[in-house]
Amino acid sequence: MFKKSNSMTLHFNKNYTILFFFLVTFFSFFIGIASVIRDTGLLAYSTVLGSTLLLFLFSYPIIKKSKILFLIMLYGFLARFSLSIYQAFIGKLPSGNNDAIAFEKGSWLISSAANNILDIFLINNGEFYYTFSAIIYYVFGRSQLLLQHLSSVLPGALLVLLAYKITQQLTNKEQPPLIAAGIVAFYPTLLQYSALTRRETLVYFLSAVSVFYFLKWLNCSNNKYIFVSAILLIGSSLFHSAMIFIGIVYIFFYVFYKPLIKKWSFSPIKILLIIMLIPIIIGISHNAIFSKIPDLSVDSLEDTVLRKSDSSRGRTGYLQEVSPNSIVEAVFQTPVRVIYFLFTPFPWQVKSFSDVYGFLLDTVPVYLLFIFSFKGLKSIKNRSKILYIFMILLLLSIAIPFSWGVANYGTAIRHRQKIVWIFIIIASIGWGKKQVSC
Numbered sequence: 298m299f300k301k302s303n304s305m306t307l308h309f310n311k312n313y314t315i316l317f318f319f320l321v322t323f324f325s326f327f328i329g330i331a332s333v334i335r336d337t338g339l340l341a342y343s344t345v346l347g348s349t350l351l352l353f354l355f356s357y358p359i360i361k362k363s364k365i366l367f368l369i370m371l372y373g374f375l376a377r378f379s380l381s382i383y384q385a386f387i388g389k390l391p392s393g394n395n396d397a398i399a400f401e402k403g404s405w406l407i408s409s410a411a412n413n414i415l416d417i418f419l420i421n422n423g424e425f426y427y428t429f430s431a432i433i434y435y436v437f438g439r440s441q442l443l444l445q446h447l448s449s450v451l452p453g454a455l456l457v458l459l460a461y462k463i464t465q466q467l468t469n470k471e472q473p474p475l476i477a478a479g480i481v482a483f484y485p486t487l488l489q490y491s492a493l494t495r496r497e498t499l500v501y502f503l504s505a506v507s508v509f510y511f512l513k514w515l516n517c518s519n520n521k522y523i524f525v526s527a528i529l530l531i532g533s534s535l536f537h538s539a540m541i542f543i544g545i546v547y548i549f550f551y552v553f554y555k556p557l558i559k560k561w562s563f564s565p566i567k568i569l570l571i572i573m574l575i576p577i578i579i580g581i582s583h584n585a586i587f588s589k590i591p592d593l594s595v596d597s598l599e600d601t602v603l604r605k606s607d608s609s610r611g612r613t614g615y616l617q618e619v620s621p622n623s624i625v626e627a628v629f630q631t632p633v634r635v636i637y638f639l640f641t642p643f644p645w646q647v648k649s650f651s652d653v654y655g656f657l658l659d660t661v662p663v664y665l666l667f668i669f670s671f672k673g674l675k676s677i678k679n680r681s682k683i684l685y686i687f688m689i690l691l692l693l694s695i696a697i698p699f700s701w702g703v704a705n706y707g708t709a710i711r712h713r714q715k716i717v718w719i720f721i722i723i724a725s726i727g728w729g730k731k732q733v734s735c
Contacts, residue, residue, distance in 0.1 A: 340437055340438065341437040341438055341440035341442070341443040342440070342442070342443070344437060344443055344446075344447075345442060345443055345446045348446060348447060348451060349374075349378075349446075349451075352374070352451055352454060352455065356370060356455070356458055359458055359461070359462070360458070363475070365475055366461060366475060366478060369457060369475070369478045369479050369482050370454065370457055370458060370478070370482070372482065372483075373453075373454055373457045373478075373481070373482030373483065374450070374454040374457075376482070376483065376488055377449075377450045377453050377454055377488060377491040377492055378446075378450055380488060380489065380491070380492035381442060381445045381446060381449070381450050381491075381492040382442065383492075384397075384441075384445060384492050384493060385441045385442040385445060386442070390489050390492065390493065391489070391651075391654055392489070392651065392654065392655070392707075392710075393489065393490065393493050393495060393711065394493070396495060397493040397494045397495050398494075400424075400426060400427065400430060400494045400495060400496070401430070401441055401444065401494040403427050404426075404427055404430030404431045404433075404434055404444070404494075405431075405434055405439050407420050407421050407427055407428075407431040408430075408431040408432075408434035408435045408439075411431065411435055414432055414435060414436075417431045417432055417435060424496070425496075425535040425536055426448075426495075426496035426499070426536055429448065429499075429536075430444055430448065430494065433447060433448075441494065444494050445492060445493065445494055448494065448495075448496070448498065448499055449490065449491045449492055449493055449494070449495065449497075449498040449499075450491055450492060452491070452498045452499055452502035452503075453487065453488075453490070453491025453492075453498045453502070454491070455502060456481055456487070456491075456498075456501065456502050456505055456718060457478050457481050457482045458478070459502070459505045459506060459509055460474075460477040460478050460480075460481040460505075460718060460721060460722055460725075461474045461475065461477060461478040462474075462509055463477075463505065463508060463509050463512060463722055464476075464477040464478075464722050464725055464726065466509065466512040466513065466516060466684075467512070467677055467680075467684055467688070467722065467723075467726060468676060468677065468680065468726045468729075469680060470676075470726065470729050471729070472728075472729030473673075473722075473725040473726045473728065473729035474725075476725040476728055476729050477721055477722045477725035477726075480721045480724075480725060481718060481721055484662065484717070484721065485658035485659065485662070486658060486659045486710065486714055486717070487714060487717070487718070490711075490714055496536045496537060497711065497714055497715070499533075499536050500533055500536045500537045500540060500715055501533075501714060501715045501718055502533075503529050503530075503532045503533035503536070504529075504530065504533040504540050504543065504715065505718060506529050507526045507527075507529035507530040507532075507533060507543070508526070508543075508691065508719075509526075510522045510523070510525045510526035510529065511523060511526040511547060511550075511687075512684070512687075514526065514556060515550065515554075515556050515683060515684065515687060516556070517556070518555075518556035518557040523547070523551060526547065527544070527547065530543055530544055530547070537715070539695075539698045539699060539702065540695070540715070542694045542695070542697075542698045543691065543694045543695065545694060546687065546690045546691055546694050548571055549690070550687065551567055551571070552564055552567045552568055552571065554683065559683070612648070612649075613642075613646075613705040613706050613707045614704055614705045615637050615641060615646075615704065615705060615706060616633070616634065616637060616704065617704065619633075631697060631700065631701075634700035634701060635696050635697060635700045637700070637706075637709070638696060638699055638700035638703055638709050638712070638713060639663060639667070639696065639700075639709075639713060639716075640660065640663065640664065640667075641660070641706035641709050641710075642655060642656050642660060642706045644656070646706065651707075655706070655707070655710050659710050659713075659717075660710070663713070663717060663720065665724070666717070666720040666721060666723075666724040667720060667724075668724075669723075669724035669725075669727040669728050670720055670723040670724045670727060671727065672726075672727030672728075673722075673723035673724050673725065673726035673727030673728075674688065674689070674723055674727075675727070676726050676727060677723070677726060688719070688723060691719060692716065692719060692720075695715060695716045695719070696716055699712045699713070699715070699716070
């Protein structure tokens with residue numbers, strides 16, 4: 298479908314290279330005017346431009362193969378950049394601003410109090426996003442646009458390409474990768490969180506890159522891929538500790554599956570390696586990751602539920618009085634909590650404009666993605682039972698921990714962006730029909 302002659306490829310490259318540099322020139326002019334008006338150093342805005350150039354240079358080997366993918370990537374980036382400019386200079390986006398403002402101010406305070414970059418790590422021993430953002434402010438000065446650009450806009454735009462590449466790893470169909478890229482590019486909630494000073498975009502971007510390399514290991518049996526995948530997962534977990542539960546799925550496949558022969562196979566050597574590595578990983582990243590994860594016990598689950606319920610009292614709270622008293626109750630409550638996490642607000646909970654906003658722009662799309670995901674999973678299973686099992690376990694490894702850590706649907710909408718990109722990929726496989734011709 299996308300094969301071109303050499304002359305046509307050259308024509309495509311010239312046209313879209315000219316378009317790209319025209320847009321860069323336009324936004325450079327805008328940024329220059331903004332820097333003068335707001336009396337902000339040009340270094341930050343030059344970094345916005347330079348990082349944008351690097352984004353497209355990095356993406357070029359992929360997007361040059363398809364005009365459609367190029368346009369999806371371009372317009373997906375422009376949509377995020379436009380929202381970021383609006384957030385930084387004009388007004389505030391409809392939701393998610395309270396935490397975004399707190400992150401931005403807190404990062405600046407930490408940066409201002411530091412005499413050097415090492416001080417930033419000593420001053421802040423809490424959320425890693427504060428450390429990440431404070432380093433940016435320490436180096437470039439206080440620029441909300443730059444912070445949004447590096448922590449949200451660029452990772453959000455790259456997620457478009459990741460959705461395309463991950464879908465290619467899961468299917469032999471031609472259309473689904475483009476469908477997945479298109480939906481990720483313009484999915485309303487992903488768009489909004491790709492323009493705020495928040496950690497969400499970095500969390501699901503790093504976890505998506507990790508999943509991509511793990512899938513390459515499953516398909517290609519090169520151990521360097523699983524190593525890269527593990528490092529990236531740790532990076533994602535630094536920004537949100539619950540993402541480390543994906544590692545359980547990785548360990549399961551690493552120990553019990555041999556991609557080289559495409560068969561299940563128990564490996565005592567791998568178990569010994571895991572036993573040796575896990576204490577080292579916990580020791581290195583305990584304060585940043587594992588100290589935030591409750592003990593895997595009923596008492597700990599009950600304490601977590603009660604704490605979240607107390608902090609989420611009010612109209613948007615759910616399952617406020619429900620907490621487990623035994624392992625059996627925890628098992629039976631888990632599916633209910635997963636349903637609430639994925640599908641709230643339910644129609645009968647919509648009572649305000651913010652509820653309508655969340656319901657129409659996130660909950661209804663999740664319903665549709667969930668429906669198409671059944672067909673997508675069936676398609677994946679027909680191609681590879683291993684990939685099918687992996688995707689099921691991947692979904693559960695994210696949905697279950699977050700379902701126990703969330704007690705109101707406002708927070709649920711925010712946290713399920715960490716899993717919605719997976720539903721988009723699977724649903725796109727269920728939607729696309731045309732097979733690749735050999």
